[in-house]
Amino acid sequence: MPVLGGTPGAPVAPPVLTGHGFDTPGEVVLGTLTLAQLHKHVGDTVLVSNGTSGPSRLRIVGTATMPAIGLNFTQHTTMGTGALLSYALLPAAARNILDGPVTGPNAILVRLRAGAGASSLEQIAEATSSTADLGVNVLAVQRPAEIINYRSLGTTPALLGAALALGAVFALGLTLVASVRRRRRELALLKTLGFTKRQLVATVAWQSSISVGIGTIVGLPLGIVLGRFLWDLFARDIDVVPVPTVPAVTVVLLAVGALVLANVVAAIPARIAARTPTALLLRAE
Numbered sequence: 685m686p687v688l689g690g691t692p693g694a695p696v697a698p699p700v701l702t703g704h705g706f707d708t709p710g711e712v713v714l715g716t717l718t719l720a721q722l723h724k725h726v727g728d729t730v731l732v733s734n735g736t737s738g739p740s741r742l743r744i745v746g747t748a749t750m751p752a753i754g755l756n757f758t759q760h761t762t763m764g765t766g767a768l769l770s771y772a773l774l775p776a777a778a779r780n781i782l783d784g785p786v787t788g789p790n791a792i793l794v795r796l797r798a799g800a801g802a803s804s805l806e807q808i809a810e811a812t813s814s815t816a817d818l819g820v821n822v823l824a825v826q827r828p829a830e831i832i833n834y835r836s837l838g839t840t841p842a843l844l845g846a847a848l849a850l851g852a853v854f855a856l857g858l859t860l861v862a863s864v865r866r867r868r869r870e871l872a873l874l875k876t877l878g879f880t881k882r883q884l885v886a887t888v889a890w891q892s893s894i895s896v897g898i899g900t901i902v903g904l905p906l907g908i909v910l911g912r913f914l915w916d917l918f919a920r921d922i923d924v925v926p927v928p929t930v931p932a933v934t935v936v937l938l939a940v941g942a943l944v945l946a947n948v949v950a951a952i953p954a955r956i957a958a959r960t961p962t963a964l965l966l967r968a969e
Contacts, residue, residue, distance in 0.1 A: 685718065685766065686759050686761045687766060688750070688753075688761055688766065688769075689769060689770065689772075689774040690769075690771060692706055692770055696795050697793070699748060699749050699925045701747045701749060701923070703745050705748070709769075709770035710740075711745045712742040713767065713769075714730075714767050715748070715749075715761070715762070715767070718766060718767060719744070719747055726745065726747065727745075728744050732767075732769065734773060734778075737775075748768060749763050749923055750765065751793075751828070752828035753826050763828050763830055763923040764922075764923035788817070802824070809821060831922075853949055856895070856896070859895075860888060861953045861956065864888060864953045865956075871887075875960060881959075885954040886954075889946075889947050892946040892947065892953075893947060895946070896942050900938075900939050904938070915928045
């Protein structure tokens with residue numbers, strides 16, 4: 685089983701999914717898949733052996749999203765697989781794989797402040813590198829295969845959303861045209877009663893705006909709730925911390941843009957309605 689040896693209570697550690705991080709050498713944090721494979725639960729105990737000394741009994745205090753790091757490229761922790769425990773439980777050979785004269789951690793996890801770049805880390809690495817520590821290198825974020833695979837989708841979700849939006853626009857336009865043709869007698873009656881062309885245009889525009897407005901009022905909250913639910917399912921499936929966000933500015937812009945687009949789509953049906961001849965009503969009567 686691939687494991688990470690860390691310092692108990694470290695300020696930078698894999699994000700916790702359930703329970704809490706390990707605070708003492710007698711605790712361990714597991715990946716969710718590993719926990720399921722062991723048929724254990726948070727609060728249970730496991731026996732851990734490093735192959736050189738007797739087993740240690742550790743209490744499972746939580747589950748976490750394990751980072752995809754390790755010097756062994758054929759076996760390393762992944763998002764749902766592996767364990768995080770005290771480095772003191774690792775054999776000395778595992779803590780100093782390259783047999784360096786200066787012993788210490790193989791890797792140091794760093795969390796940058798908002799807006800900070802990796803250039804500051806490069807400067808620290810250059811200043812601390814020496815033959816004694818076999819050099820210090822800065823690695824970028826080591827994204828696991830699951831994230832890389834999903835990122836390969838690229839703009840596919842955006843293109844799908846755009847295609848659905850375009851289909852909705854065409855559907856709205858066809859609905860308005862059909863409504864105007866079906867209600868030509870009513871439009872002719874309104875024109876006979878004194879409606880101007882501008883008022884007939886406004887009538888169709890209001891019909892379009894009300895339809896889109898009702899859809900927006902119902903659809904946006906429903907979409908937010910459903911999207912949050914689906915994102916939670918997706919995040920749990922790949923063993924990451926679900927942190928859904930709702931961009932308020934984007935939601936407001938979508939609502940305003942939908943109303944503006946509704947009036948643009950209504951332009952052609954409104955012109956058809958404005959040209960409805962009043963003689964149509966007289967012939968029908």
